[in-house]
Amino acid sequence: MSLEIIQHPLAIHGINRLRDRETTPQSFRRSCDQVTTYLAIAATRDLQMKEVSMETPMEQMQARVVDEPIVVVAILRAGAGMIDSVVRLLPEVSVGYIGLERNEETAEARRYYCKFPPVRGNRVLVVDPMLATGGSAEQAIEAVYEAGASSVDFLCIVAAPEGVQLLESRFPDLRIFAGALDRELDENKYIRPGLGDFGDRLYGT
Numbered sequence: 001m002s003l004e005i006i007q008h009p010l011a012i013h014g015i016n017r018l019r020d021r022e023t024t025p026q027s028f029r030r031s032c033d034q035v036t037t038y039l040a041i042a043a044t045r046d047l048q049m050k051e052v053s054m055e056t057p058m059e060q061m062q063a064r065v066v067d068e069p070i071v072v073v074a075i076l077r078a079g080a081g082m083i084d085s086v087v088r089l090l091p092e093v094s095v096g097y098i099g100l101e102r103n104e105e106t107a108e109a110r111r112y113y114c115k116f117p118p119v120r121g122n123r124v125l126v127v128d129p130m131l132a133t134g135g136s137a138e139q140a141i142e143a144v145y146e147a148g149a150s151s152v153d154f155l156c157i158v159a160a161p162e163g164v165q166l167l168e169s170r171f172p173d174l175r176i177f178a179g180a181l182d183r184e185l186d187e188n189k190y191i192r193p194g195l196g197d198f199g200d201r202l203y204g205t
């Protein structure tokens with residue numbers, strides 16, 4: 001497993017806008033988009049390319065274009081807020097959804113929805129802004145591997161050490177791209193310092 005923490009100053013700035021309790025919903029959405037864009041750029045740095053011949057208005061040339069189908073799978077609800085940013089970078093991407101909700105007492109995630117496009121043999125980006133205990137990500141990644149993904153990258157905005165450890169023990173080939181690695185989980189399994197409940201802040205619930 002590998003863990004990359006995005007170091008770009010604009011990504012760090014965006015995460016700290018998300019953390020600030022004074023941030024308005026409008027600015028929260030803009031910062032979510034900004035940080036997700038940096039995560040997606042990092043995760044697609046090694047996309048396969050192929051050579052094609054093409055004509056510019058001036059002459060013929062050999063050019064390289066992306067040659068790898070990608071699937072993005074969002075963990076609902078909060079992960080839905082990251083889809084548009086990925087689709088803007090990768091307009092051809094297919095999109096799947098898995099609905100998971102943590103029980104407020106036990107913090108265990110319950111699956112309530114799952115719909116994937118064809119995944120077999122493809123690289124899949126699983127997106128969810130928060131990696132806390134790792135239970136939600138574990139269920140989603142397991143489902144994606146069961147559907148036949150050739151490789152999985154997990155993109156999150158804030159990760160807790162507990163979640164990273166769980167994913168590391170479960171999926172040796174997984175790559176995690178995170179905006180920040182925070183200190184710990186609290187007694188309610190919320191990330192500290194964290195940013196609160198991402199879904200509630202994104203959707204105003």
Ligand SMILES: O=P(O)(O)OC[C@H]1O[C@H](OP(=O)(O)OP(=O)(O)O)[C@H](O)[C@@H]1O
Pocket residue numbers: 075076077078079100101102103107109128129130131132133134135136137163189197198199200
């Ligand atoms: O690592 P875990 O301990 O599983 O916690 C992380 C999960 O918790 C949040 O979702 P939540 O269950 O609050 O659902 P929501 O997105 O609908 O708000 C978050 O978006 C992750 O999916």
Ligand SMILES: O=c1cc[nH]c(=O)[nH]1
Pocket residue numbers: 130132189190191192194195196197198199
């Ligand atoms: O800190 C946390 C933990 C889980 N889900 C969130 O939205 N925030």
Ligand SMILES: [Mg+2]
Pocket residue numbers: 078197198199200
């Ligand atoms: Mg929530």
